[in-house]
Amino acid sequence: MTRPDVTVVVAVYNTMPYLTECLNSLVKQSIGKDRLEIVAVDDGSTDDSGRELDRFAERYPGVVKVIHQANSGGPAAPSNRALEVATGRYVYFIGSDDYLGEEALERMVKCADKHDSDIVVGKMVGTNGRYVHQALYKKSDPDISLYDSALPFTLANTKLFRRDLVEQYKLRFPEDMPVGSDQPFTIEACVRARKISVLADYTYYYAVKRGDASNITYRANHLARLRCAERIMEFAAGLIEAGPQRDAVLERHFTWELAKLIQDDFPSLDRGTRVEICAGIAQLADAYFTEALRDAMDVKRRVRIALAQRGAVDHLVRAIEDEAAHGAPPFLLEDGRAYLRYPGFRDPALGLPDRLFEVIGEAVPKQLADGTGLVSAAWEQDGHDMAVSLAVHVPVTGETESASVRLAPKAMPKSADKPGGRRVPVGTELPALAGDLRREASADGTGTVLLAHIPVQPTRAKLGVRAYVDVAGSTYEIPVKTQGVPLPLARRWRERVPYRISANANAKGRLVITTAPLWEPSPGVGMRLRHILSRVKRKLTR
Numbered sequence: 001m002t003r004p005d006v007t008v009v010v011a012v013y014n015t016m017p018y019l020t021e022c023l024n025s026l027v028k029q030s031i032g033k034d035r036l037e038i039v040a041v042d043d044g045s046t047d048d049s050g051r052e053l054d055r056f057a058e059r060y061p062g063v064v065k066v067i068h069q070a071n072s073g074g075p076a077a078p079s080n081r082a083l084e085v086a087t088g089r090y091v092y093f094i095g096s097d098d099y100l101g102e103e104a105l106e107r108m109v110k111c112a113d114k115h116d117s118d119i120v121v122g123k124m125v126g127t128n129g130r131y132v133h134q135a136l137y138k139k140s141d142p143d144i145s146l147y148d149s150a151l152p153f154t155l156a157n158t159k160l161f162r163r164d165l166v167e168q169y170k171l172r173f174p175e176d177m178p179v180g181s182d183q184p185f186t187i188e189a190c191v192r193a194r195k196i197s198v199l200a201d202y203t204y205y206y207a208v209k210r211g212d213a214s215n216i217t218y219r220a221n222h223l224a225r226l227r228c229a230e231r232i233m234e235f236a237a238g239l240i241e242a243g244p245q246r247d248a249v250l251e252r253h254f255t256w257e258l259a260k261l262i263q264d265d266f267p268s269l270d271r272g273t274r275v276e277i278c279a280g281i282a283q284l285a286d287a288y289f290t291e292a293l294r295d296a297m298d299v300k301r302r303v304r305i306a307l308a309q310r311g312a313v314d315h316l317v318r319a320i321e322d323e324a325a326h327g328a329p330p331f332l333l334e335d336g337r338a339y340l341r342y343p344g345f346r347d348p349a350l351g352l353p354d355r356l357f358e359v360i361g362e363a364v365p366k367q368l369a370d371g372t373g374l375v376s377a378a379w380e381q382d383g384h385d386m387a388v389s390l391a392v393h394v395p396v397t398g399e400t401e402s403a404s405v406r407l408a409p410k411a412m413p414k415s416a417d418k419p420g421g422r423r424v425p426v427g428t429e430l431p432a433l434a435g436d437l438r439r440e441a442s443a444d445g446t447g448t449v450l451l452a453h454i455p456v457q458p459t460r461a462k463l464g465v466r467a468y469v470d471v472a473g474s475t476y477e478i479p480v481k482t483q484g485v486p487l488p489l490a491r492r493w494r495e496r497v498p499y500r501i502s503a504n505a506n507a508k509g510r511l512v513i514t515t516a517p518l519w520e521p522s523p524g525v526g527m528r529l530r531h532i533l534s535r536v537k538r539k540l541t542r
Contacts, residue, residue: 005031005109006160007088010040010096011078013071014047018097018208023056025099027063031106037088038064040096041078044071049096076173076181079157083166091166093157093182097208104204108160111197115142118193120160121151122204130209137200144198146190147245151198152252157182158205161189168192180228180257184235187249191239222261222273226280229257233284247293254293258284259301262308264324267317274313281308295360300328303342306356315343315350327370330395330447331359331471333402338472340367341397359472368476369420371395372467373483374511375449377503379491386493386501387435387455388513392480394467395447400439402470405452405480406431407463407513412479417508421478430468430475456515458499465511479510487511492518 008026012019026038038060042050053066067081079093090109094100108120126132135150144151157173165171169192173181190196233253240246261277269277285305294302300323307316319342322329332339338359344350345357375391392405408431416422424430435454442449450467465480482505490502498518506512 002034004037004088005035006090006092006105007037007039007082007086007163008105009079009082009086009091009093010038011043011075011082011093012040012045012049012053012096013043013075013078014045014049015096015210016048016052018210019049019052022094022096022099023052023064025102026094027056027060028102029100029105030103031109033060033063035109036063036105037086039067039082039086040064041067041069041081043069043075043078072175074175074178074181076175076177079182080172080175083172086163089163090160091163092160094205095158095207097210098158099206099208101203101206103202105160107199107202108204111142111199112160112162115195115197117142117195117197118162118165119189119196121154121196121198122160123200123202124154124156124158124205124207125203126207126209128209128211130207132207136198140198140200142195142197144196146187146196147248149198151190151196152249153256155183155186155252157186158207159186165189165192174231177228177231178224180225180232183232187232187236188239222266222269222277225257226261226277229253229261230280230284232257233288237288244292246288247290247296250288251293251296254285254289254305255297255301258305262304262316262320264320267321271313274317275311278308278311278313278316281305282311285309294356298362299340299342299357299359302356303340303344306352307344307350310344310350310352312344312350315347318343326446328367328395330371330397330445331364331367333396333398333400333471335399336473338364361472363419363423364471365416365419365421365423365476365478368395368467368469368471368478369481371447372421372478373481374465374485376485377487377511379488379501380453381491381493384494385455386458386491386499387453388501388503390450390452390454390465390480392450392452392465392467393442393447394450394469394478396469396471397441397445397448400448400469402468402475403439403448403450404433404437404468405450405454406433406466406468407454407456408466408477409461409463411464412466412477416477416479421476424468424475424477428475430477431466456501456513458494458497458515458517460516461514463513463515465513479508481505481509482511483509 040053042053057064057066108122112120123137124132133153136154171185171189173185236249258281329341332341339357344352372394375393378389380387380389394403438451439448467478469476487503492498492500500518501515504512
């Protein structure tokens with residue numbers, strides 16, 4: 001019998017009806033059944049999964065092989081059992097609730113054969129709200145590194161592995177890990193591989209979030225996930241010596257696995273569990289949280305990990321609850337640097353360095369946009385002159401001399417829509433700063449209120465109200481949201497050629513000032529009026 005090109009391993013436990021779509025996507029692969037072997041291990045399912053596997057085995061003899069075993073508690077044991085009987089040149093792992101694109105296996109095997117790749121990673125997408133990190137799939141690349149790519153953020157075993165590599169290093173899944181057992185396998189395979197290829201030209205894998213969110217990743221509790229993260233990080237550290245390469249891999253675990261343990265649901269845990277989680281994070285941070293890793297992370301995650309590392313459970317709870325209720329804390333601008341004033345900032349009892357709270361080379365428009373909004377708006381008319389008086393809150397304190405409010409005649413680029421603001425490119429000319437501007441601390445200490453008195457010219461214009469703030473060496477442009485604040489009624493001003501001025505919230509809730517003449521004579525009417533006036537003038541001078 002000819003050796004198949006690829007063995008697909010399917011660990012199965014209670015995944016009906018998703019299992020049917022998974023199996024159909026395998027038997028219909030364009031690679032052809034003569035080049036394919038499917039080894040499915042039923043891990044003691046109590047639904048119809050076992051019977052469905054037997055149905056496919058009967059329908060596709062020689063292609064679908066089914067093994068039934070008692071429940072082991074996770075996908076590791078059934079995956080290892082399948083590896084014992086796999087015969088393909090390559091082995092591919094798929095979750096039994098997921099499915100493949102029709103050409104997935106053919107394309108990956110072709111890539112591996114062409115480039116002599118030990119591992120091929122095909123583009124994955126999430127369905128039904130399942131999150132899949134996409135940075136790795138920006139372009140296809142026949143030779144990537146674990147250490148200078150986004151591969152550490154894509155460590156699931158849903159990849160094509162050369163089976164000779166798997167057997168040479170006796171790669172198997174740790175069976176005592178209920179969650180994340182695929183990561184040690186994948187990390188070691190990537191460390192040992194001579195060449196790793198990524199394919200981004202086709203959707204190879206569809207990762208499904210079940211309607212009841214019963215995927216094992218979503219079921220595990222905090223402490224189980226902590227213990228698995230400990231195992232994974234210790235395993236990776238045992239393979240990769242301390243330095244930039246280890247940091248490149250462990251950055252994923254600090255920013256993903258550990259950071260997820262101290263998100264919005266952390267305060268709802270009982271105190272004993274909170275203390276235990278912080279102690280576990282502290283142990284890992286003490287061992288692996290280098291200065292380079294710290295500086296590579298965003299401020300929020302960096303501070304939360306540092307508070308956990310210090311055992312400052314109450315500070316950590318307050319930081320999470322405050323941010324959930326009010327957004328990120330205000331920036332403190334000081335000596336050209338910017339700090340986010342999370343609980344614990346300059347607290348002598350904790351002794352945390354300012355560097356932990358500093359904005360270091362990261363974009364901050366969302367934090368600024370979340371805290372920037374209108375406080376009040378009014379018209380101020382003096383004879384023929386009109387001005388708009390604005391009070392705008394910005395989430396910055398300290399050295400706020402750079403903060404200003406200006407009227408911008410152009411729309412913001414579309415790239416600013418999602419974060420709610422943008423970093424202004426160096427050399428960009430800002431709208432003119434007109435009128436008077438004062439700055440005063442907000443009463444609640446959450447930032448600065450910019451008080452602007454801006455003259456408005458009699459012209460046809462649509463002007464966006466924008467705040468401009470210098471943070472950490474960059475200028476940010478933030479559209480001012482109206483936030484439900486009452487806006488002044490439209491007003492008419494000037495008599496000879498009357499104008500109308502109005503303030504409105506656009507479709508994105510941003511404040512826009514519009515001015516326009518109430519009427520404009522057509523060019524023909526103007527010429528006739530000038531002709532009549534000229535005739536009257538001649539008659540009067542005769």
